[in-house]
Amino acid sequence: MTSSQSARVRQPIKSRMGTSTVDRIVVRDLDLVNDLLGKVDLGQMAWLEITGQLPTPSQAAVFNAVLVTLVEHGLTPNAIAARLTYLGAPEALQGAVAAGLCGMGSVFAGGSEGTVNMLLDARSKNPERSEAETAKAIVSDFMSNRKQIPGLGHHLHKPIDPRSKKLFEIAQQHGLRGKFVSLLEAIQAEAEARTSRLLPINATGAIGALCCELGLPKAAARGVAVIGRSVGLVGHLVEEAHSPIAKEIWLRAEEESSEPQE
Amino acid sequence: MTSSQSARVRQPIKSRMGTSTVDRIVVRDLDLVNDLLGKVDLGQMAWLEITGQLPTPSQAAVFNAVLVTLVEHGLTPNAIAARLTYLGAPEALQGAVAAGLCGMGSVFAGGSEGTVNMLLDARSKNPERSEAETAKAIVSDFMSNRKQIPGLGHHLHKPIDPRSKKLFEIAQQHGLRGKFVSLLEAIQAEAEARTSRLLPINATGAIGALCCELGLPKAAARGVAVIGRSVGLVGHLVEEAHSPIAKEIWLRAEEESSEPQE
Amino acid sequence: MTSSQSARVRQPIKSRMGTSTVDRIVVRDLDLVNDLLGKVDLGQMAWLEITGQLPTPSQAAVFNAVLVTLVEHGLTPNAIAARLTYLGAPEALQGAVAAGLCGMGSVFAGGSEGTVNMLLDARSKNPERSEAETAKAIVSDFMSNRKQIPGLGHHLHKPIDPRSKKLFEIAQQHGLRGKFVSLLEAIQAEAEARTSRLLPINATGAIGALCCELGLPKAAARGVAVIGRSVGLVGHLVEEAHSPIAKEIWLRAEEESSEPQE
Amino acid sequence: MTSSQSARVRQPIKSRMGTSTVDRIVVRDLDLVNDLLGKVDLGQMAWLEITGQLPTPSQAAVFNAVLVTLVEHGLTPNAIAARLTYLGAPEALQGAVAAGLCGMGSVFAGGSEGTVNMLLDARSKNPERSEAETAKAIVSDFMSNRKQIPGLGHHLHKPIDPRSKKLFEIAQQHGLRGKFVSLLEAIQAEAEARTSRLLPINATGAIGALCCELGLPKAAARGVAVIGRSVGLVGHLVEEAHSPIAKEIWLRAEEESSEPQE
Structure with missing residues (x-):
């Protein structure tokens, strides 16, 4: 980059998501240990992350229902993609979930x-x-x-x-x-x-x-889908670990595809 | 593939995660609408996905606490990676979360x-x-x-x-x-x-x-980290959408890296 | 899925990309060992993959120039994202490249x-x-x-x-x-x-x-960018492996972000 | 983070991959326009990225052969995963390649x-x-x-x-x-x-x-596999765009999985 850009005015790098000190972990201005652990469920925590505030009981109930709806849809393309990825890289489960999420377009x-x-x-x-x-x-x-x-x-x-x-x-x-x-x-x-x-x-x-x-920001619409799906994909990968089907899906497709074509 | 492989015995493709009929969505043998929506939170749903059964209230409480702990750790490498990815592809938030998850190694x-x-x-x-x-x-x-x-x-x-x-x-x-x-x-x-x-x-x-x-399967240990992190990454991306910092992080690194080296 | 869908007419699963037999690997109807290895470079191979035919020398020259242009752009957001991902999962270099690619939006x-x-x-x-x-x-x-x-x-x-x-x-x-x-x-x-x-x-x-x-299909425009970038990202990760900077980028951002905010 | 970390000695952020000025793009100390475009193929460029120097003709020949070998292996699990991802997010081809790469474990x-x-x-x-x-x-x-x-x-x-x-x-x-x-x-x-x-x-x-x-650094072994595979995945996605099979693979798996289980 050039000298013209070195002259650029620096912007601050600030985030209000979370910080830590020796004996305290702060999430969105709340104390993780004293205000959140044992008091909020994962859906309420997601709300806090997205909005910066804890939900009311009504918001928490509706938001959890929305999230729960998004978790499981059976053997979808992205669940199969995650399983096939896990077949190749079982040591990197996070990559298999990532692969599945990439199809949430x-x-x-x-x-x-x-x-x-x-x-x-x-x-x-x-x-x-x-x-x-x-x-x-x-x-x-x-x-x-x-x-x-x-x-x-x-x-x-x-x-x-x-x-x-x-x-x-x-x-x-x-x-x-x-x-x-x-x-x-x-x-x-x-x-x-x-x-x-x-x-x-x-x-x-x-x-x-x-x-x-619920007054959520626009970007949250795809975000809640991604959250729900990541839960579902982990479920599919745990099933794949003990009852694998990805290899069979692969072999059938490969075999049919490799048959002589007229 | 060869004829020897065509002779392979086919394995069934079965999953117990979920199925749907015209008026019913089934998740792990439970009816989504009647048994789950409005009755379980996202943490309980994650437990159902991973174990195949609903948690007891005690299991739900401890499991939600575990998940909540994993959500937010401030400006971690994977949160920054997700934000930088969002900077290049704001139309594909799922890819930014995926990028962040890939660093959960x-x-x-x-x-x-x-x-x-x-x-x-x-x-x-x-x-x-x-x-x-x-x-x-x-x-x-x-x-x-x-x-x-x-x-x-x-x-x-x-x-x-x-x-x-x-x-x-x-x-x-x-x-x-x-x-x-x-x-x-x-x-x-x-x-x-x-x-x-x-x-x-x-x-x-x-x-x-x-x-x-909690008696969770081995694969679940990384799975719960991935679930918690996906919630946190969505939070960071929603913040990035309204209070962006990724561009500043990028420009500072690029400028310093591009200064003449002695 | 329902009986109505079971009645669906199955479509064939065919691909012309590649097949293998005991002593032969075929790529787009060409013999990998006899027709390609030692005879084509990676750019020509990419052309074969995308178009199904080998390029003329002129097509190969222009296409390689296009691809070479796309490889390296310094410390871009996706290069930094890949490096930050590698910091968390050095055992899964493929995931770090994947993370970088997700920002090619x-x-x-x-x-x-x-x-x-x-x-x-x-x-x-x-x-x-x-x-x-x-x-x-x-x-x-x-x-x-x-x-x-x-x-x-x-x-x-x-x-x-x-x-x-x-x-x-x-x-x-x-x-x-x-x-x-x-x-x-x-x-x-x-x-x-x-x-x-x-x-x-x-x-x-x-x-x-x-x-x-060059008469390439529409989907190829983003495809060539992805190919070039994957080469560049591997380059950045090899540099990161011996001259790491991701940790410093992370720590500076985290420290500044964690300073008390007025 | 704490004051103890603010006292940390800053490390420089330096990269030798590439820089740009108004009329010049430098890649690994070479001028992209005058030294590389029209003179090197994609394989030679990959070598430059990984080693910091241009290959000899012999190194270029062997390295290109290595890369070409890695491009195409037919309908592999990661090719299918990439195609299934593209089915869900055709607007983000980069995410489909990323999904495929995540399985290169x-x-x-x-x-x-x-x-x-x-x-x-x-x-x-x-x-x-x-x-x-x-x-x-x-x-x-x-x-x-x-x-x-x-x-x-x-x-x-x-x-x-x-x-x-x-x-x-x-x-x-x-x-x-x-x-x-x-x-x-x-x-x-x-x-x-x-x-x-x-x-x-x-x-x-x-x-x-x-x-x-070839004296390549250790991290390059997986890197060359990733480079070759990204070329192959783009090929598969271009084929998927005009001759789709992912939907059929998905539907067959879902239908079989959803049949009543005894």
Whole structure:
């Protein structure tokens, strides 16, 4: 780099995540040992990390339900990828989880994020527009761009995704079912009417709406998916360690692929 | 591959992690919607994934404390690596978490695993030997091989690591402080006596001992570290999104490295 | 999954990348031992992998120049991320390279891809339009959307990026400087005229244009960046192994971040 | 961190990999544009990155052959893992390559490294011992520890691995077949005599021996495997982009795994 850059004004390097002294570990201004250990569960700790404050009991309940929903989806592509990685590097379980997480992109993890963006944008751009009008405008917009509406539709769970129903019930019990859930339901009704198709609010859609209700920052939508998935991937790798299937998946694919091609 | 391999007997591909039908999502033989959502927290869900069963309240309390301990350690190398990765690919937060996890290897995550192996091996190889004799044999063994005893010593938290003390107290309250914690304490006493140095049971050592008390499978020791770290890395990335420091860390290193070398 | 999915028609699993028999290893229909080893360099091998055929000498020369350009950029964020990862897991060098690659996203690797898309789209949508008109339309389009034109501009290498100049010269020598390079130069001239700013064709822009000239598939643009970077990251990790700096970068950041904040 | 650490003596942050000024990009003290572009291929560039100097023509030839050998092995576990990752995150090809690389651990990439360590240790510990005696001692040592000798044996390529034969021929032509290749051959002969089994020097063994002949640093053994594999993974992902198979591999595994279990 050049002298022009040496003249750059240095910015401070500050983080409020955590610090340690001889007898004290501080996490987001709380004392790990006295304020957190034995008092909060992993979901509450995740909330603290993301927001900087402890959740209320209601926030903790809804947030844990969101996280729990995201943990296990059976033998998904990323679970198989993690298992195949573990087959090659069993001494580095962290790399197998990392490999699985790398597949949490637009296809499987984009739904919540898209829902969050859709709902927050609608509220910020036209705060005065009625919910029904907002829903109409959103559906028209997506349909004219021939894009799928995020958070709607499921290949299997029809006409409703039971996870979404349950998540909204839990939010309701805790007074956290509000305008974002309501707007997503209005969008769903409008979309089903316009397309004459069953378009249930899927789990990622429900989670996106609840991230909005909980007031989480935008980056958190994919973050909660990543947290849930890392728990699930560790589960799959522990199973792979005692009941391996990755080698069989590999050998079958390789054998079929290697058969003479006409 | 060759004809000899085509003749291979196929193994079944089975997993007990989870399955789905139209109106039901099953995780480890439990119904996600009716048995888990709103009833278990993320720590309990992680236990279910790893062991196949729900934890008792005591197991849940100790396991959540273990996981919470692992979440946040300030600006660690892997937190910085994740932030630098996010700087280059903000559209792929999952890749930034993956990058951070890849650094959870022998240096920072090996301690719990080493402790688990040390404690389980001691118990399985010489189950009848007294605790004091076992501790002596272990310390002699490590010292004659000039290897560090896993789970002991901390550069900062001396003479005790407050996290270990608290974790053992929580285990005690829940009737889960048993022979493995006791053996680790005997090893510590022996090691301190032999070396005349302060060798506190550090947090990773305490966690290793508690993984043994909880009866978790061996692969789980690194797995819980990975789960805790993925929560912490998401926290760091959310902070990076609104209060970035990765660019400054990069520029300072690059500028210093690019100064003319004599 | 349900019975409806069991009824799914199976697709074949076929790959033409490579197969092995007892005395023969076949890569893209060529014999590794007799056709490739000792006869092709790594750049030619990469071309074979990506296109399925060996390159002509001219293609090999230009493609190797493209790849060589992408290898080393000093202490970049992803090089630092790889080094920090290696600090935590020196036994898993592959994970440190993986961590570094995860940062090859939109910010540092998006340029070539964006250039490829811009140039190919322009050619496919309006093949009859003159180059000058096409350049005008593209610049207008990006400016009205307030988006940066991919492949143009560099914070340091101004008024020209010497790598682009050299790459185009090499392409010229080999008869591979054609309409895509020409169009990019027209876009640059138009953009500089419209903005009155210096907007050199940067290295990623030049590489994008050459990927088009070479007729590589779209996915290859980011692929070549990844290949080049993996070579560079291995170089950085070998240096880190004998002249470590990651620990110092970490400690400085942690110390500054941990100073009392007013 | 504490005041005691603030008192730490700062170490310099220096790297000799590369720097840039307005009109010049320097890589390992060479000018990228004038000394490297159009003059070196990707294999030579990798050598420069790893050793800090340009290779001789003979070194370049042997090193390129080593790298080319490592590129393609058909539908391996890490190629499938990369494809499954791409299925979930096609917008982040770098993450799919990263996922594939994470599987380059002890099982598939450990062979070369183990061979390098075995050969270098033998030479450094007992430099005066004859080759035959050294080979005997090594084989005895591995057999008494019931460990596999690195670099020997192949499930398919028997009685010889044609890649090893060819690599040694290329080294011979370039005067780079020396004492390390010779020692590995002596170890093989001894091991076959002692076990009455066919134990061909496999490709990773040959590569390990050649890394020693080339005088590469220890960390380079896994590094060259990672470089070769990243080229191969990009090839697989380009094929996946136009002829996808990951979804089929996933669905078959998921369907079989989800069938009712008796």
